[in-house]
Amino acid sequence: MKTYGIICEYNPFHNGHIYQIEKTKELTGADHIVAIMSGNYVQRGEPALIDKFARAQIAVRNGVDLVVELPVQYSLASAEMFARSGVLMLGALRCIDGISFGAETDDLAALQKCADAVSEVSTPENLKPLMETGMTYPAAVQQLVALKYGPAVSDLLNSPNNILAVEYLKSLKILDLADKIKPLVIKREGAAHDSDQTSGRFASGEKIRQLIDDGEDFSAFVPADTVKAVNEYDDHDMLCWFENFERVILYRLRTMSPQDLFNTPDVDQNLANRIFQAARSAYSLEDLLNKIKTRSYTMARIKRIMFNALSGITKDDLRVPPVYGRILALNDKGADVLKLAGSMPENKMSIPFSSSLKDFVNKDNKYSTRAVAMTTTSSDVYVLGSRNIRPSGTDFTTPIFFNKIEGFVSELPEDLKTTAHAGTPDEVAAAREADRLEHEKRLAENGGITMTSSAPDTLEEENAEELMEEKDSE
Numbered sequence: 068m069k070t071y072g073i074i075c076e077y078n079p080f081h082n083g084h085i086y087q088i089e090k091t092k093e094l095t096g097a098d099h100i101v102a103i104m105s106g107n108y109v110q111r112g113e114p115a116l117i118d119k120f121a122r123a124q125i126a127v128r129n130g131v132d133l134v135v136e137l138p139v140q141y142s143l144a145s146a147e148m149f150a151r152s153g154v155l156m157l158g159a160l161r162c163i164d165g166i167s168f169g170a171e172t173d174d175l176a177a178l179q180k181c182a183d184a185v186s187e188v189s190t191p192e193n194l195k196p197l198m199e200t201g202m203t204y205p206a207a208v209q210q211l212v213a214l215k216y217g218p219a220v221s222d223l224l225n226s227p228n229n230i231l232a233v234e235y236l237k238s239l240k241i242l243d244l245a246d247k248i249k250p251l252v253i254k255r256e257g258a259a260h261d262s263d264q265t266s267g268r269f270a271s272g273e274k275i276r277q278l279i280d281d282g283e284d285f286s287a288f289v290p291a292d293t294v295k296a297v298n299e300y301d302d303h304d305m306l307c308w309f310e311n312f313e314r315v316i317l318y319r320l321r322t323m324s325p326q327d328l329f330n331t332p333d334v335d336q337n338l339a340n341r342i343f344q345a346a347r348s349a350y351s352l353e354d355l356l357n358k359i360k361t362r363s364y365t366m367a368r369i370k371r372i373m374f375n376a377l378s379g380i381t382k383d384d385l386r387v388p389p390v391y392g393r394i395l396a397l398n399d400k401g402a403d404v405l406k407l408a409g410s411m412p413e414n415k416m417s418i419p420f421s422s423s424l425k426d427f428v429n430k431d432n433k434y435s436t437r438a439v440a441m442t443t444t445s446s447d448v449y450v451l452g453s454r455n456i457r458p459s460g461t462d463f464t465t466p467i468f469f470n471k472i473e474g475f476v477s478e479l480p481e482d483l484k485t486t487a488h489a490g491t492p493d494e495v496a497a498a499r500e501a502d503r504l505e506h507e508k509r510l511a512e513n514g515g516i517t518m519t520s521s522a523p524d525t526l527e528e529e530n531a532e533e534l535m536e537e538k539d540s541e
Contacts (some may be wrong), residue, residue, distance in 0.1 A: 068407070069095065069096055069097045069164050069165075070097065070162055071099070071101070071164060071167050071251065072101045072102070072157040072165070073087065073088070073100065073101070073168070074102075074104075074149075074150065074154070074168065076105045076115070076272075077126055077472075078105075078122070078272055079276070079297060080129065081269075081275055081288050081289045082270075083256065083269050083271075083289070084126075084163045085129055085130060085290060086253075088100055088131065091251060095164075097165070099132050099401075101131070101133045102123075102131045102137050103137050103156050104122065104123060104134050104395070105137050105142035106119040106137065107135075107139070107307075107446055108374050108445065108449070110142060110143070110146065110175065110371070111370070112369070112371035112372075112454045113309045113370060114307040114312070116307060117296055117297065117300050117305075117306065118461070119143075120306070120468065121300070123396035124296075124397065125292045125293055125431070127396040127397060127401070127468060128470060132397065132401040133393065133394070133396075133398075134397065135156060135393065136395050137149075137152060137390075137391055138438055139378060139441055139445040140200060140441055141153070141385075143371045143378075144332060144333075145204075146231055146234050148385060149234070150234030150235050150237070150240045152388065152389055153235075153238075154238035154239060154242060154244065155242055155388055155416060156389050156392055157248060158243075158247070158416045159160050159389070159392065160408045161411040161417065162404060162407045162408050163246055164249065165249035165251050166239070166248050166251065166259035167252075167253060168235050168253070169232075169252075169254070170228045170232040170253070170254065170255065171228055171252050171254070171255060172223065172229065172252070172254060175252045177223065178236060180220060181212070181220050181221075182233045184215065186237055188212055193211055202362075202363070203362070203364070203365055209225075212224065228255060233251060235250065268287055268288060269444070270285075270288040275288055275289060279297060279301070288342065300453075303455055304453060305454075307449065307453050308452065309370070311451070312451070313351065313352040314351070315451055316376075319377050320355075323346075328343055328376070330381045330382055330383075331372055331381065332381070333372050334374050338364060341361075342359055342372070344358075345358035348394050356370075374445070377448045378441055378444050378445035378535035379440075379441065380441055380445075384441065389420055390432070390434045390435045392421075393420075393422070394420060394421060394422040395422075395467070397466070397469060397470070398471070399471060399472045408420065424442065424443065433537050447459035447461075
């Protein structure tokens with residue numbers, strides 16, 4: 068069994084994603100694919116066109132075996148935090164052999180050199196003088212790399228896909244996973260990341276969303292499952308668009324103090340004051356964005372701030388790494404991954420995985436309970452973003468999608484949990500022993516029939532801060 072992970076958004080799932088999955092299997096011999104996928108919001112600071120459950124189902128029908136949600140606080144974070152959290156979740160499964168990602172180049176050595184360069188120059192003392200001139204964080208980093216390593220290295224940072232590739236490589240090194248999870252870079256085929264051009268059966272996600280918005284045919288660039296889902300959502304006015312949040316965003320920003328805004332991720336004091344004033348004078352969402360945007364703040368950053376504000380996410384929330392993995396969809400092979408994850412030796416990145424958020428509400432673990440609250444709040448806001456407003460509570464009412472593979476012999480854990488535990492080595496050992504005793508008890512009570520169980524997870528604050536440091540970066 069060889070398992071590769073992909074950190075993704077699938078907004079929407081298209082032919083380029085299928086190409087990545089198939090190429091990953093071809094080049095590595097991987098027979099299991101795990102996707103860590105953004106939930107209802109994406110890193111560019113926008114709502115996903117269709118909800119996370121539908122996107123996860125499409126992914127499993129088209130080559131992915133297990134989809135785990137990247138929690139909202141990380142999917143609405145900087146590229147650095149987005150990548151760091153996704154890589155950590157792959158590492159926490161403890162059975163991932165490699166990570167596959169797309170880039171504008173397939174020169175892994177060049178990307179690794181760029182990653183090392185970015186790590187070296189991205190210090191506060193180097194960045195502060197440049198950013199004080201009004202330069203954005205990405206532009207400042209690129210200039211520092213160019214000054215020390217030349218344009219051949221810094222030019223790699225011109226592409227969003229290359230930037231994420233660099234962040235994945237940085238994260239593998241920082242999390243001490245470089246020897247455990249092998250990176251695989253796949254050169255993008257066809258149109259570039261945000262290109263409005265098409266190439267054969269390939270088009271960028273941006274171009275596909277534009278076609279959908281304009282009511283034009285997009286079927287050549289996506290699998291049939293995506294066409295069906297988008298059309299069904301469109302027929303019921305359930306496609307989610309950024310502009311539909313106009314009134315709720317203005318309401319939220321107008322009821323926040325400058326301090327509330329400052330406590331929101333990606334917000335410095337100047338930006339907090341700027342948003343505070345703009346929200347009170349803006350007469351539309353477009354006017355609000357224009358009043359806030361400057362050369363120092365990218366539009367994606369501003370949009371992420373708005374959805375973080377709507378979901379009540381704070382800077383403190385990003386100081387804690389992922390404390391659980393919420394399963395959105397899987398097939399028989401995905402169930403095998405979960406069973407293996409639950410049987411591997413534990414380490415400091417062990418976290419529980421389950422299909423039910425209720426399993427993570429734990430009065431003894433404030434981090435886990437807080438993460439559940441952010442997820443449910445963000446989902447309840449998300450359903451306001453379509454013309455047909457849907458009921459809240461979808462995180463608790465939408466069933467898990469399981470795709471049975473014909474002829475595949477597998478036993479699906481009834482509760483869709485792993486026996487992974489979080490915490491210190493002593494805490495993990497104690498939880499493991501408790502599981503063993505419970506297992507023996509159930510065997511005795513049920514005549515030798517039992518099911519997978521998961522003990523409550525714990526996470527020490529010092530371990531959380533050791534695994535992930537928040538940086539106020541773009």
